[in-house]
Amino acid sequence: MARLQIRNLEKTYTNTFKAVHGINLDVADGEFMVLVGPSGCAKSTTLRMIAGLESISGGEVVIGDRVVNRLQPGERGIAMVFQNYALYPHMKVRKNLSFGLRLQRAPKAEIERKTAEVARILEIEPLLDRLPKELSGGQAQRVALGRALIKQPEVFLFDEPLSNLDAKLRASMRVRITDLHKRLKDQGMSSTVIYVTHDQTEAMTMGDRICVMKDGHIMQVADPKTLYDRPANAFVAGFIGSPEMNLIAGRLDGNSFHLGAQSLVLPDELMARLRANSGSVTLGIRPQHLRVNTADGLRAVVAGAEFMGHEVVLHLDVEGERVVAVLPAADYADLDRGTTVTLTPDPGQAHVFDQSGGNISLSTSQ
Amino acid sequence: MSIPDTTLASAKALVAPVLDDTSRAQIRAERMSAFVRYTLLITVGFLMLYPLLWLVGASFKTNSEIFGSIGFIPQEPTLDGYRKGWETSTPYTFGRFFWNTFLIILPKTIFTAISCALVAYGFARFEFPYKKLLFASLIATLLLPNVVTRIPQYILFRDLGWLDTYLPLWVPSAFAGDAFFVFMLVQFLRAIPRDMEEAARVDGANSLQTLIYIVVPMLMPALISVALFQFMWTMNDFLGPLIYLSSVQSFPVSLALKLSIDTTEAFDWNRILAMSVLALLPALIVFFMAQRYFIEGISTGGVKG
Incomplete structure (x- = not known):
């Protein structure tokens, strides 16, 4: 069984730049964990430390019940899929798949059996006698996947495996990888996955749980729904969801939120969740959770509209702040630039973040 | 709308002479410029090749004709030069000297390829203390004139008792003594992405x-280029064997050619020239065989990602 634990993991480069700041993460056996964050958040560095391709400056990586800090990548029971496939250019697909097994001097019959099986699962049988340069991007990535699969590792590591593919292929590979993960899990095989991506769509659709990182710190670890509905801080709130959550800085005073000359009376439901009722705060409302043309609320001027077919993305100007609202196209498609509307958040869907970015509107009962 | 055929035909008749005149002038100008260009290229090319052509031609001449005419086509072609030149004035034939050259080149080329690949891999892929300093000193040896190290090296090999053996010629290359090749391979390696090597490490290598x-x-x-360079340089090396080898039986071709000049009172130039032609052949053959890789090796800095 392959549980993966990261304890106080640190990475300091020789130029004293600290990339990873003592992070802790516990990945259950068979779990699909996605590491997501903007570029430079050290998600790839973390993955490479787990793989053993990057040295560990502090803390421990535990796979199963072994501390693997000092083990070579090949001894850690991991397999890795790289962003640019990293297929061996001089070997045919068959040899690429079996390279690891051949190094271990596995019996020939076993190598052939496993190669055939992996090729069947990934539907790459017709490609076995081709060289990597004769493969398309999608095919190459399937071969790279096969090279990981054939090892039957305890933990699969994916380093942005889909970012070199076009949008359509990416969507189908996403389904293929999650399907594969489910199938392995159902067969009772080791299927713990650490998947690094910068694409929140990948993170939301693939992950059992998602670990959002920023500047070498973990911001929140949760399942996709929790991450979306109950972001722990303003960073996670802004990072997850599309279009981004509106984060409006203002002042809280009693039950009203002040922004410039305007004020918005916050719904009682939100007030009940709040842990503070005064001071500088940031109000977070997803574009999908804004109501337009209500009786009272924040006055906003339409600055532009993007018609998307079934919905329309309105860009609004509230006291100099840009606010985005996503509304059904049927009702709002013909709002002109310069029109003044009023905005209120959907009850139950607004968040309030304090000055340090922490969410102070998470009720403990939920 | 359709245009009547007659109208088209008359229009063509009107336009054609004008078009023809200009295009003809253009073609004439192009031909003229091509003629000038090719004449120039052929002339210069011929001038460059003349010594080589003369060498080949002269190797089929008699000794007296060599000095009698400037032309390179022999009037009475003879294989005398080749036949007698091959015999040499020593107890050995030229075959022996070719074999000796081969005995020097083969280990040296293999040692060079292996040792330089190892050292370049180390410099390009690993971090170790004083790496920069070591690499700098490696490059510094590139800039060091050979003459400077010749005497200390000679004394060292003499004290080791390696004189008159091939060891002084082989051993430095077995320790990546040719900094140029190491440098070349390091540059080549730097252009190759590391992902494949990381994948191999994850695969357990x-x-x-x-x-x-x-x-x-x-x-x-790149390795083929290294081997080719080393092959040609060793083939042409005169000073190395001259310093370290003293018995005729172990002379390579480069020394043997000089030998024929030394030992005979009246030089039989046609023999020397005939053997020079033969001495050129191996390098030429190897070069043409490996040309494709060679050019790939020196022109591309790396590999597709």
Whole structure:
């Protein structure tokens, strides 16, 4: 069984730049964990430390019940899929798949059996006698996947495996990888996955749980729904969801939120969740959770509209702040630039973040 | 709308002479410029090749004709030069000297390829203390004139008792003594992405296995260039064998050619020239055989990602 634990993991480069700041993460056996964050958040560095391709400056990586800090990548029971496939250019697909097994001097019959099986699962049988340069991007990535699969590792590591593919292929590979993960899990095989991506769509659709990182710190670890509905801080709130959550800085005073000359009376439901009722705060409302043309609320001027077919993305100007609202196209498609509307958040869907970015509107009962 | 055929035909008749005149003038100008260009190129090319052509021609001449005419086509072609030149004035034939050259070149080329690949891999892929300093001193030896090290090196090899053996010619190359090749391979390696090597490490390969199974195949074009350079340089090396080898039986071709000048009172130039032609052949043959890789090796800095 392959549980993966990261304890106080640190990475300091020789130029004293600290990339990873003592992070802790516990990945259950068979779990699909996605590491997501903007570029430079050290998600790839973390993955490479787990793989053993990057040295560990502090803390421990535990796979199963072994501390693997000092083990070579090949001894850690991991397999890795790289962003640019990293297929061996001089070997045919068959040899690429079996390279690891051949190094271990596995019996020939076993190598052939496993190669055939992996090729069947990934539907790459017709490609076995081709060289990597004769493969398309999608095919190459399937071969790279096969090279990981054939090892039957305890933990699969994916380093942005889909970012070199076009949008359509990416969507189908996403389904293929999650399907594969489910199938392995159902067969009772080791299927713990650490998947690094910068694409929140990948993170939301693939992950059992998602670990959002920023500047070498973990911001929140949760399942996709929790991450979306109950972001722990303003960073996670802004990072997850599309279009981004509106984060409006203002002042809280009693039950009203002040922004410039305007004020918005916050719904009682939100007030009940709040842990503070005064001071500088940031109000977070997803574009999908804004109501337009209500009786009272924040006055906003339409600055532009993007018609998307079934919905329309309105860009609004509230006291100099840009606010985005996503509304059904049927009702709002013909709002002109310069029109003044009023905005209120959907009850139950607004968040309030304090000055340090922490969410102070998470009720403990939920 | 359709245009009547007659109208089209008359329009063509009107336009054609004008078009023809200009295009003809253009073609004439192009031909003229091509003629000038090719004449120039052929002339210069011929001038460059003349010594070589003369060498080949002269090797079929008699000794007296060599000095009698400037032309390179022999009037009475003879194989005398080749026949007698091959015999040499020593107890050995030229075959022996070719064999000796081969005995020097083969180990030297193999040692060079292996040792330089190892050292370059180390410099390009690993971090170790004083790496920068060591690499700088490696490059510094590139700039050092050979003459400076010649005497200390000679004394060292003499004290080791290696004089009149091939060891002084082989051993430095077995320790990556040719900094130029190391430098060349390091540059080539830097252009190859590391992902494949990392994938190999995840697949369980150690550093040496990664080098042998992954790096060397990717480095092949560069290694072939290294081997070719070393082959040609060793083939043409005169000073090395001259300093370290003293018995005629172990002379390579380069020394043997000079030998024929030394030992005979009246030089039989046609013999020397005939053997020079033969001495040129191996390098030429090897070059043309490996040309494709050679050019790939020196022109591309790396490999497709």
